[in-house]
Amino acid sequence: MAVGSAGVGLGICFGLDWRLTLIAMACTPLTLGASYLNLLINVGARSDEAAYARASSIAAGAVSNVRTVAALCAQGGIVGTFNRALDGPSAKAQRKSQYMGIILGLSQGAMYGAYTVTLWAGAYFITKGWSTFGDVSKIFLILVLSSFSVGQLAGLAPDTSGAPTAIAGILSILKRRPTINEEGTKRRTIKDGKPMDVELRKVIFAYPSRPDVTVLNDFSLRVKFGSTVAVVGPSGSGKSTVVWLVQRFYDPLGGTVTVGGMDVRELDLKWLRGECAMVGQEPALFSGSIRENIGFGNPKAAWAEIENAAKEANIHKFIAGLPQGYDTQVGESGVQLSGGQKQRIAIARAVLKQSRILLLDEASSALDLESEKHVQEALRRVSRRATTITVAHRLSTIRDADRIAVVSAGRTVEFGSHETLLANHRDGLYAAMVKAEIEAQAFA
DSSP: OHHHHHHHHHHHHHHHOHHHHHHHHHTHHHHHHHHHHHHHHHHHGGGGHHHHHHHHHHHHHHHHTHHHHHHTTOHHHHHHHHHHHTHHHHHHHHHHHHHHHHHHHHHHHHHHHHHHHHHHHHHHHHHHTSSOHHHHHHHHHHHHHHHHHHHHHHHTHHHHHHHHHHHHHHHHHHHOOOSSOOTTOOOBOOOTTSOOOEEEEEEEEOOTTOTTSOSEEEEEEEEOTTOEEEEEOSTTSSHHHHHHHHTTSSOOSEEEEEETTEEGGGBOHHHHHHTEEEEOSSOOOOSSBHHHHHHTTOTTOOHHHHHHHHHHTTOHHHHHTSTTGGGOBOOGGGTTSOHHHHHHHHHHHHHHHTOSEEEEESTTTTOOHHHHHHHHHHHHHHHTTSEEEEEOSOGGGSTTSSEEEEEETTEEEEEEOHHHHHHHOTTSHHHHHHHHHHHHHHHO
16 A cells, blocks of 8 residues: 555656656665665564573563572572573664664655755756746655655564564474374274273383483383272383373384273374373363362363362362352462362362273372372272372372382383282382381381
8 A cells, every 4th residue: 555655646746747756756765775774674683582582481480480489599590591691682782773873863864855855956946937836845745645655664674574583483383293193083982881991012112302211111001990000110210101101192102002902093082081080290270260170170060060079089178168169260370279279179170070091190299198098088989980090109199009010210120019019029129119118207
């Protein structure tokens, strides 16, 4: 539209006085040159975007972990890190402001210089009788308005100059092809009533971010429907990886993961994850009410079912004591609740889901002994209706498991019940872990 209005304006000006219009157009390269220099400087600022992104990440991390920052008295260090991240862009911004000042002066000088030359030429033509005051005024007004239109178009240059960076990021996302993609494909499901045994057979796995570090190496584990198998071992042995493979957040590099006798790669992904109830070490709550957070386990659940799930997770009494009860807002990421309260709400959500596979990753790690007792009883009731895999560091929480798999260096090195492992592997890893825990409790 700006180009069209400028073209129409020039046509009218040529009709009024072609000589004065040509003189005015001869000054145009001066104003366009200054605008072009301005565009080049704005394009150069794109190189600072990575530094700005890093600084924003530092600030966001400090705000989200403000209590930890305050407890460590690390405010000065965080501010220093933030400032260092912006040292490069700050120096460039100072130079840019100087250049921009010079260019702004040149562009304004060129513009008013063009106006001066046009008016001087118009006055000369009037004195010579080659033009009239009315025609000169019309030409000058039309050219000024046309320059404003072109100036508005040039004002879009900073946004336009940032387009290549944005396009590159968007194209990288569009071109990315996830290794696990179920869109547009028909996948199989397992009928209700069929046992949902879970088995990992000779699994080899390494995370894509660390392909050179093998997490699971020839790992095998079988969990029958209705039974509970606990996975224990030292930190970094690959325990939590098991629950991610069962939900197929990753595919193994070797071996197979089966559910109900079928390879998880043949199952409908959404259906598979719908059949898994997960309670992690760091429960995820969403901004909203307690009722909504529990209801995520089963959006069609009735109010009575939500309340019963909360009772089983030993959180109902706490919720009922709140002024707004189940309508209490938990805040972003559950910031209004303690760790134990968040974990019990997550357990209530898993209970409400009534899935055939129950995955627990340190599900009671943030609970006190009294709450842990009630939650463990609730989880035992739920586990009778599901295939349960529980990952634990606190061995006292898994002594009643049907079987215990002891993992070390990505392999199952011991397998059996609590009593069997202590009786048959007195010098084994599990016995050493039990002894260490007892000694730690004695000194606590």
